[in-house]
Amino acid sequence: MSYRAPLKDMLFDLEHLANIGQIAQIPGFEDAGLETAQAVLEECAKFNEGVLAPLNVDGDKNPSSWKDGEVTTTPGFADAYKQYAEGGWQGLQHPADAGGQGLPKVIGAACVEMLNSANLSFALCPLLTDGAIEALLTAGSDELKATYLEKLVSGEWTGTMNLTEPQAGSDLALVRTRAEPQPDGSYKVFGTKIFITYGEHDMADNIVHLVLARVSGAPEGVKGISLFVVPKFLVNKDGSRGARNDVHCVSIEHKMGIKASPTAVLQYGDHGGAIGYLVGQENRGLEYMFIMMNAARYAVGVQGIAIAERAYQKAVAYAKDRVQSRPVDGSINASAAIIHHPDVKRMLMTMRAHVEGCRAMASVAAAAYDAAHHHPDADVRQQNQAFYEFLVPLVKGYSTEMSLDVTSLGVQVHGGMGFIEETGAAQYYRDAKILTIYEGTTAIQANDLVGRKTARDGGQVARAIAAQIEKTEADLARRDSAAARAVHKRLVAARKAFLDVVDFVAGQTKASPNAVFAGSVPYLLLAGNLVAGWQLARSLLAAEDLAAKGQDRAFMEAKIATARFYADHILSKAQGTRDAIVEGAESVTALPVDAY
Amino acid sequence: MSYRAPLKDMLFDLEHLANIGQIAQIPGFEDAGLETAQAVLEECAKFNEGVLAPLNVDGDKNPSSWKDGEVTTTPGFADAYKQYAEGGWQGLQHPADAGGQGLPKVIGAACVEMLNSANLSFALCPLLTDGAIEALLTAGSDELKATYLEKLVSGEWTGTMNLTEPQAGSDLALVRTRAEPQPDGSYKVFGTKIFITYGEHDMADNIVHLVLARVSGAPEGVKGISLFVVPKFLVNKDGSRGARNDVHCVSIEHKMGIKASPTAVLQYGDHGGAIGYLVGQENRGLEYMFIMMNAARYAVGVQGIAIAERAYQKAVAYAKDRVQSRPVDGSINASAAIIHHPDVKRMLMTMRAHVEGCRAMASVAAAAYDAAHHHPDADVRQQNQAFYEFLVPLVKGYSTEMSLDVTSLGVQVHGGMGFIEETGAAQYYRDAKILTIYEGTTAIQANDLVGRKTARDGGQVARAIAAQIEKTEADLARRDSAAARAVHKRLVAARKAFLDVVDFVAGQTKASPNAVFAGSVPYLLLAGNLVAGWQLARSLLAAEDLAAKGQDRAFMEAKIATARFYADHILSKAQGTRDAIVEGAESVTALPVDAY
Structure with a gap:
């Protein structure tokens, strides 16, 4: 099987990070608890693993083609789309009165990830349909809704x-x-x-x-x-x-x-x-378009996670299979599968940690969306909306930027074979590069983060998130494991680095816009890194508790190891990023245009 | 013109960093001073800009093809190769008694860069011929040399x-x-x-x-x-x-x-x-093969610089041309060329700083090679050989890894157009990915750096380089410019971070090989980052002196700005890398193989 949905990890995030139990207490989501999630995700995995994943290579080899105004898609796509629509997958997150299943985004997002892991090119069609549905739901007249909504939600159009x-x-x-x-x-x-x-x-x-x-x-x-x-x-x-x-x-x-x-x-x-x-x-078109864009931006972030997950799975399979050289520690006295070599482990762990970190971030963002839209308490809605809006550029910008690194490492793990198209690793590398561009480049996401999400409220939401992170730090400080200590150290440093940058952005955007926007993308990357690392820190806390109770020890220990790796190797970049932003703005714009 | 050779920057490096004046004092290189370099480089630029660069896109669109055991290359390649051979370019660095021109590597390397910027696919043919020539020169019998050498040096075979x-x-x-x-x-x-x-x-x-x-x-x-x-x-x-x-x-x-x-x-x-x-x-085949490999590894590093340079040039041209959005500082009250946007500047400066830093590193490495092979004083030879050997994995590993970032940014600057093949930016992104793999992956370079270049001598050569860097720091400390101060700060921190890692590698390779090799690639990246940053620091010192004398002020100021950007935005990553290596080894190998 070329793709296996990471159900365990998704359900772990839903249960322990996104608190799906709380989402299920919101009126209308009573049936959307963990059990429903598990059933939906399992069904979704079957469809994507079985129907869409095998078509992914075909799509690359035999792309859509144009003739006389008509486009013929890859053989198999039209039939797969029919199955997709008939399975009701298009309507998963859309309201029941429009013919959908009305499930929360926190479940829908996991399904979107699977769809995109299985077949990024295919998944774009439903992704765009989702956007059109959102726009009509928000701003369409009753007549427009009556004419188009049901056919879109059913996937017929x-x-x-x-x-x-x-x-x-x-x-x-x-x-x-x-x-x-x-x-x-x-x-x-x-x-x-x-x-x-x-x-x-x-x-x-x-x-x-x-x-x-x-x-x-x-x-x-x-x-x-x-x-x-x-x-x-x-x-x-x-x-x-x-x-x-x-x-x-x-x-x-x-x-x-x-x-x-x-x-x-x-x-x-x-x-x-x-x-x-x-x-x-x-x-008011732009305003409505932003409704579609925001949904689409979140989804593109999930695309980054999805393609990174698939690249990771392929790299792991190759690393377990390919035999080359003896381990440096002499533990095996013969050539071994390359997964035994420390640098291959480093590459695979980097891929894994990025994927799990960004998935966790996307999962909590989706939960915030659900609460923001459906919670009965207006204050809770407002708080969650602010949190969600802060996270959208991070989910989009950070997850897609990391997907470039992850798919590059995926090729690298394969060595020379990775560069040969038949191997398949190169496709992920090529596919991923659009993700940092469409639905707003990383720079556009960063402008959003700086302008609307940080400068506008003087950094209030950003600091509220930092305060939440401090609580996680306090929880970590109460643990005595080496992993918790290591993660604590990096999380504290990254949060402080983030706060410095928030002060800089909130304080300087009006007075020195060039200086702030010179660091806008690094700020986005630092914030995304921090939030993903924070979620993995929360994962570590949950996993330690569950491991202590003897629950799925192997999984929990892997989660702890991954969280620690993230902190040691990825979160540890935060301070350097902070320095570049706060102390390095001048050198970004120093060169006159003619001198380039 | 799709490519313009960066002659000024190459000659600056030759004169002020690689000290070609000293190379020209070595017997046999009397005619290989700055004037010769300039003449050769100008001629080389003409050929590459005019003949090979225009064929680069053709090669991608119309690749080599195989039929019945025969390979037909891209139309135009065979004719261009004939011109290449007739121009004497194959023999540039090879001994006069084999029919070559006997020029030092420090000049040859600049020509190799141009060749690869113009047409990476084409350039591989001469690159491999160079390797065969080196092997025959070192280990071939007189009969083999008589039969093959001249035909290879002339480019006939x-x-x-x-x-x-x-x-x-x-x-x-x-x-x-x-x-x-x-x-x-x-x-x-x-x-x-x-x-x-x-x-x-x-x-x-x-x-x-x-x-x-x-x-x-x-x-x-x-x-x-x-x-x-x-x-x-x-x-x-x-x-x-x-x-x-x-x-x-x-x-x-x-x-x-x-x-x-x-x-x-x-x-x-x-x-x-x-x-x-x-x-x-x-x-003894492997030993001889390593002679070819070392020459080839250096050359592949130059390929990284070359493709990054070309990607940079293309991105600059697009950024000056593409009009989109108003500048954030209100300096232009209309949509402006995107090069006016701080984040576009950040991307272009990142590309530029990487290219100039790695070019400077490669240039001083080539000078060391020349001294190592031709200097009359055995001590000088030995010292330079050690320095060169330490630098080869950095030139290969670091320059090619940076070329992935640079070519990715090159696509990013183009936005959606970058993802369209006709634009051409995508080709560099696809081409570059092989560079971190062939002639030894980055991990293989890192093994070399750890094992043969650091652990074997207990870190002696590494520390000698750090001592050289301290001298540059002292020179910087005597300047009162803001740029010098900024570069000084980052250089000191990066050098200290490097020394920590050298101690770790030299001290632990035998006792904890897994821990050291878990950080081998990060060590290579840190060392490459430091040496490239150091060379740009030296550039800044020279450029400040020359600017003060009124010499080509615009160029010198750009050099200073680029050096400072490198320090602020790239060298500033060193501490985080050090932490990941020295404090993060355990989490690289913590996950058991079955848990992936």
Whole structure:
């Protein structure tokens, strides 16, 4: 089997870090406790291991192809998608009254991880559909909801997000696509959108494009952008599929990775105008789009964890199989499997620790989302919302950046074989590189972290998180194990380094924006490192308790060892990062542009 | 122009760091001063910028292909190779009495960098020929030299290194290819070799394979390996090309990068035996191979610098061109070229600082090689040899590891466009990944650094280097510029961190080999970081002096800014790395193999 879902680790996080027991006390989630989670995750694992994982290599070898405006996906994808939809997987996290299963995000996120581990290229289609559903749920009229929601939630139709244009990437102020109001209340949309994931494909009967465009006469910049639904096929009154709309795929990109996922250039309105329907109010498009973006950003972070997990599994399998050289300690007097060599262990532990740390962070973030949206107490909701919002750029930015290191190490463990495409390790390396770019580059996440999440409230939420971390430190200080002591030392140092940076960011963003933004990505990486390390510290505490009770000792000891490795080898970078941010800003911007 | 050779920076390093003036005082190098260097480098730049750089993308799009045992290289490669040979570039560093130009390595290395920046896949062919020449020069009989040397030095024929077999990668003890002595003094060679770079191609009339094999009855393990010359075509008494030898290319690999460079599976002796000639003495093959390997390892390090330089140039060009978003400091009240954004500057400066730091390190290493081989004073030779040998794993390991970060940042600067193959940034990312693997993975370099270069002499050479660094610190302390102060602070801390690790490695390798080798790669990275940072500190001292004299102020100020950036943002990682090595060894090997 090429992929085995890490169910034990996921359930450990759900139970001991994300406290799914508390989520199950929220009205509406009564049935979403650990048992439900286990049942759903097991079913999900079966589907992903059995159906989607085997198609991952096919997608790379035989990518989506374009001909005369039509896109043919990798053989097997359309059938797998049918199974995905029929299994009800698209609706997992969506409300029951829209046809979904209404499960909390904390369970859904684990399923999203499996889907992406199994097949990153495939998973992008449901991921984008999720975004379209979120946008319609939040801002769509009853009519739009009635027309589109159920078909999207069931997976019968798929969704897309249309933001980027050739001149408008990170900078959406430059969007030029225009929408002309029609007498019947609809709009005609004209323009070119690029980088549209699953913008055209043959896996579903209809594609519901959510499109940013300017209504004639709208203000310049981001305040004049509106959001439209533009379906590939119009929808008849009775809900059946109607005429072909004037949106056409003129090409797809030739990419380094995620080759099975068609990345479309879409031309709107070349034959009279694409019929579109306004979502919510005019000129509030960006706001609605951010709803989709935030869900998508979290999901892309999970993609980072997912591909890192799969790269880790492949590297472990190779390291246990490949025999080469004697162990340096003389413990085996013959060539041994390379997993016996300390540096191979270091690489595998680095991969493992990153994956488990980021998974734990994503799991607690998902729990916060659930509480923020569904808890009966407004204060609890507000607190959790702030925590979740702080974590989204970390989940997105840090998990994807770490996935570059992890997939690189995955190739490295394979030695020369890793560079040969047939081995498969290289695909993860190539696929992962998009994750730090799409749905907002790491720099865009860092801008969000600096501006909206730190400077705006003067660092309040950041310091509240540091205060939570201090509690974990106090718990660690009460333990007498060497592992707890080691983790305590690094966690204290990293938290202090983080606080220094928070002071710097909160204090200087207005006065010295260049200095702060020169360190924005390092700040994101430091914060992500800290929060992931913190969650592994909490894992260690739980695992020590459970091991003492004799519960699954081997698993618990591995968890403790991984937490300690993370602290020793990854969290220990925090101080250097702090120095670079707080003391090194000047040298980032010293060189005049002409001197490059 | 897609590549412009960084002549100014190369000449700065030659003059102020590598002290080419001193090299030119060594007998035999009288004509190899700065003026010669400048003339050679300018000529070399012309050739590489004009002929080889434009073919780099072609090589990726239209790789070498195999049919019926023959390999056809990318259109244009064979012609370019002819020009390369005719220009005398193959013989640059080789002795005049073998038909070469006899230039010092310190000049040759700069040319090798240009060649690899221009076209990494192409450059591998001359790189391997260099290795074959070195081996023949050191251990070949007069007859072998007479037959092969001149044709290799002129580039008329090319050379290869045949080490790897399916079961024998890093572990050459497992080599199975066998050689049977023949009555005429030749051998018949039988076996399969894999991963043979330019093992078959259409760019030259003959290919001279240097092959590791076991003579029947040889001792087991590495002590029973001999080295043979096995030409693709036998050579007649008069030096003309004779019959086809029994070595055949049965396939080439489908790789993630360096696609134009054919990576061959060679089958020896399937039709009666491939005729081979012993190089030097039986059973000393590994020793001779290491001569080739050391030259090749240094050159692969330069490949890392080369591809990083090219990725940097491409990223700078894009960042100056791509307009997106307003600067955070409000300095421009409209969307600006992204190079104005602090995080883009941070990425570009990281790339630039890595490249300049590693180039400086490679340059001083090359100078040490020249002194080690040609200085009249035996003590000077010995000292320089020790310094060079310590630096080889750093040049190889550190420069290639940094090239992964740099080429990744190169894609990142391009945003979504970076992931599209037509943009070209992705090719560098894919190409670079082999560099940390071939000619010995980073772990193999680190084993060398720990075992032969540190533990064996109890850390003497390492501490001698630290003492040299202290002198640079003293020089920095006498300056009153903010840049010098900042660099001083980081250099002192990094040197102390290094010394702690040297003590750990020198003291513990025998008693706790697992603990030391758990930190071997981090030790290599720390040492490489320190030496590169040290050389940039020396650069800063020279640049401040020259700027004060009014010499090329813009260049000198950029050099100072880059040195400071390196210290603030890269050298500042040293302490964290030290902690991970010295305090974190236990957690690397804690997890039992079954628990992965």
